[in-house]
Amino acid sequence: MTTSRPACLDWLQMLTGICLVVFMYLHALFLASIILGPGAFNSLADFFEKYYLAQKGGPAIALVFLVHFFLAARKIPLSSREQKKFLSAAKMFRHRDTWLWMVQVVSAVVVLLLGAIHMWVVLTDLPITAEKSAARIQTGYWLVFYMLLLPMVELHVGIGWYRLGIKWGFIKSAARHRAKRAEYYLTTFFILLGLIILVRFLLLSS
Amino acid sequence: MRVIYTDLLCIGAGLAGERVAIEAAQAGFETVCLSLVPSRRSHSSAAQGGMQAALGNCIKGHGDCPDVHFQDTVKGSDWGCDQEVARMFVDNAPVAIRQMDYWGVPWNRVVAGRSCYYKGGERLEKEEPLEKTGLITARDFGGTARWRACFCSDGTGHAMLYPLDNVAVKYGVQVHDRTEALSLIHNGEQCLGAVVRCLKTGRLLAYLARATLIASGGFGRIYRASTNAVINEGGGQIIALDTGVVPLGNMEAVQFHPTGIVPTDILVTEGCRGDGGTLLDVKQERFMPGYEPEKAELASRDVVSRCMHEHMARGLGVKSPYGDHLWLDIRHLGREHISVKLREVDEICKNFLGIDPAEQLIPVRPTQHYSMGGVRTDKNGAAYGLKGLFSAGEAACWDMHGFNRLGGNSLSETVVAGMIVGRKIVEFLQGHEISLNTGLVRNELKKQQERINRLMSRDSGERVYDLRNRMQDILMDYVGIFRNEKDLNTAVDELREVLHRTGNLKLSSSGTGADPELALALRLPGMVRLALCVAYGALERRESRGSHARQDYPARNDRDWLVRTLACWPESRDLPRLEYEPATRIVEIPPGDRGYGGGGVIS
Amino acid sequence: MSRKLKYSIFRYNPVDPDSKPGMQEFFLQETENLNLFVALNILREVQDPSIQFDFCCRAGICGACGMVINGRPGLACRTKTADLPDQVSLLPLPGFRLVGDLSVDTGSWFRAMNEKIRSWVHTDKEFDPQEQEVCMDNRVAEKIYELDRCIECGCCIAACATAQMRVDFLGAVAMNRIARFMIDPRDKRGHKDYFEVVGTDQGIFGCMGLLGCQDVCPKNIPLQDQLAYVRRKMGWQALRRLMPGQA
């Protein structure tokens, strides 16, 4: 008898994906409060702190992140034969959605490394405050770090929800092109928002 | 020597071949189908409009029954058919179609309530009763008294072949695709199998079988312009003829379909006219009612094609770089009807003509379409001349089509004959053993290998494609819709010359592996022989009947020509030997007026 | 003025030990209404009779002539040269065994696929020749036909990087076939049975939603929606199986 494993893993991949998408967009909106000023940012951070959302939520997200990674890694071609096949297929066939998948894989690798470091750094240095964050972004290579992580995450997340919609049928073929356009706009929006946030942190005097 | 043994060898994996194979496989016999292409690419998949079966479910088919279907078929054949076979056929067609339904064909169904339809451009209304809802419905086709052509949009052949091939998969029917039967192995009395060339590797194999079936479809590609697939080159008829003892029946009966598109000769289905489409001339006026007041566009194919030809000859065709043509108008049927019920036509017009049939006229002219003639069999599908050899489908002359096949009767023939012949083959297999003579097999293999070696080693001679084109042009020019003694004489003389020249073919390629030029070179002499059977049979038949229209003998002559031509090709001759047998032994409907087509009758 | 088109055609005859894979160039004047069916046949008849390629219906209905045309899998018979640039590159469909040049063995692939997914109507009912056909709603019949229009051309397999990467992936064509049986009331299989054949990583859960299939299918089969439909059904089926008391 066929086992349910592939199906269940696919479910989990979807669910972890959705969690991460929702988290990332909320995460960006939360950070956006810095635009209003450190006060707004800090009171939001306090709020999360008070209800243990950072202490419990943080590790939970870290776990989801890890699980998602293990699930998604199944799909990444590991042998060089497979990689070559995929690459040659994608090269021969200049097809947007196939290339988007490549973008997802490449961004995933960056996100895995940088995302993990980022979470480690932030979560081992609780509570979150505007001042600490600003200090971090103003020192060392953190700016470069975020400048790299930001677009990679947004691309990965944007393509991620688009693909989820396609795979499970939330996005029907008739709506596909509209959905893809929405995905581009949304991704651009969040990258711009992220840049503004970074600039705002940079300009925050401690 | 590589030899494959099986109980039944089907040469052909279209609807007819596979239907027979399934019957044998269900009875527990090992069955192998050969096919030039994967089975689902067989030309059956190209059939569009529908399959005739007298179900009488839809309101316009009300009162239909096998008797009416029988009358239509016999009239359609211009009394050239075997009435005993036609009777068996019409009685079994409803069973066959229901079985296809049982196997998964998505036949269109009756939808209760009022709806409009078109007839000859005129909008009419009909109302389907509630109690027939969900039963298989039908559309109108030419030459029929009732709506009887059951359909799946206009991809009926495809929608039948896929489920049937599924059933073949289920019962373990083996399909050896990309193989070509080159000759039959026989001892003059019994057929023992075939020598086969693998079209992947070029290797020769021998297949030995207790029964062999030829279901290789039509041979339309002896004509340059044909609606047929490019693989319809008559392979099965050729190997039967090559035995010298198996006759081909009525080879001169070649059907021209009124609506091949110009320039690519792709068919657009009779369903276009059945659903109310009209034919227009250069003035964009209907002309069919002038020739056939009663049936107009829906007279039988031979009649409509002739009228179109005549009308163009009067200068009323539309001029184009590809010659004259007429228009098919389905614009009034509306975009929705076209995109649902005539989907393939819609796609063909858009992809191949770059026109939208809901807005624009379709350029059409009569085009070679169907071979009524083929391997002559008795009513059980057993070929004349060799024991253990059977034939079914378009390859056979079973003969329910006589001199003109009605649209939709061919798809039915494939599955009805498949069912009946299949059963007979099972009976035959149950009581028949063959004794193997390995010498015979070795000889036949050697003979074919020598042909190949000769072709590969000759360093000067005739170009394969040139001769094929020459043959096709001769048939186009001299053995078309209208025929006469002078043209036919020319055709026979020139074809004989071409045949002679095919004895000296030279390849331009190396001939290794699956070389396509070699495949054609092996087939070509046989194709020219088929062409000669057509031309010579037509020359000798001094009357007009169905699709065989002689300008010098315009009347149907039931006194002298109520017969079927049998063409045999004894070795070393350059013309077939023609014999004749009565068209039908059992007469349910004596010859009479068809009710369309005009023309005199000599009785 | 008519163009002179350059055709770069993949050449390799695996049966010939002297043959090496490579591209060969041909030139042909473009004529009105020229399509690749006509063009390739002229090349074969006039310039090189050994070129292997497959055509059958030459009307876009049999699926024989799938090949990669300027990087895109499609039906050659339906491709007008007017829609192509001055240079046309033609490759055999990847993912299938090469027979020679542009010709590939789709027959064996599809037969194996159909065997694997048990592509036939499953029913306990015997056929009764006396009986009337079982009623069916016409909309259902039309919907089945819509999915049945697949011509097994193989373009969706050639265009699916997943299928290229993982040879045992059954591809969009198989999922569409299963969807066709799911909506057919004559097929008595339940989702449990379908799960056995496509509830796997070779089946629907192998699909990564790349949509190359959807974008090349010459018959415009709604593959994207069928894949999603099968995924949902198989996903639910897996959950149902996890429930206590369910097999």
Ligand SMILES: Cc1cc2nc3c(=O)[nH]c(=O)nc-3n(C[C@H](O)[C@H](O)[C@H](O)COP(=O)(O)OP(=O)(O)OC[C@H]3O[C@@H](n4cnc5c(N)ncnc54)[C@H](O)[C@@H]3O)c2cc1C
């Ligand atoms: C465009 C078109 C539309 C049509 N529409 C309709 C319609 O609407 N209604 C209707 O009733 N009829 C229609 N017909 C006619 C009908 O489709 C055919 O007559 C019928 O399908 C023939 O089926 P078959 O099984 O006899 O042969 P085919 O389906 O042609 O199969 C022949 C088989 O033989 C194989 N073969 C041939 N030669 C060899 C060889 N030498 N060795 C090995 N294998 C060989 C081929 O590979 C193939 O598998 C149409 C025909 C055409 C051309």
Ligand code: HEM
């Ligand atoms: C740990 C690093 C990560 C890796 C290695 C990774 C890898 C992948 C891969 C390979 C896919 C494609 C799976 C497929 O097509 O079937 C994927 C999909 C996805 N990823 Fe990630 N990812 C990572 C992190 C993230 C993060 C941080 C998010 C969100 C914040 C995310 C969201 C998604 C979503 C929504 C999908 C689509 C889900 C699906 O297709 O089933 N991923 N990921």
Ligand code: HEM
């Ligand atoms: C686990 C919970 C997480 C918390 C509590 C958190 C918190 C923060 C904080 C406080 C910042 C501000 C900068 C800083 O202090 O260094 C930040 C920025 C950022 N985080 Fe996270 N983060 C979490 C998870 C993630 C994950 C999983 C990712 C992606 C893989 C991510 C990507 C980013 C990015 C790209 C920025 C830059 C901000 C921007 O420019 O918008 N974070 N995060």
Ligand code: SF4
């Ligand atoms: S689904 Fe489309 S692309 Fe795939 S085989 Fe069928 S017709 Fe071809």
Ligand code: F3S
């Ligand atoms: S291209 Fe392949 S990955 Fe899925 S969506 Fe189509 S089958």
Ligand code: FES
């Ligand atoms: S030759 Fe049949 S689809 Fe192109």
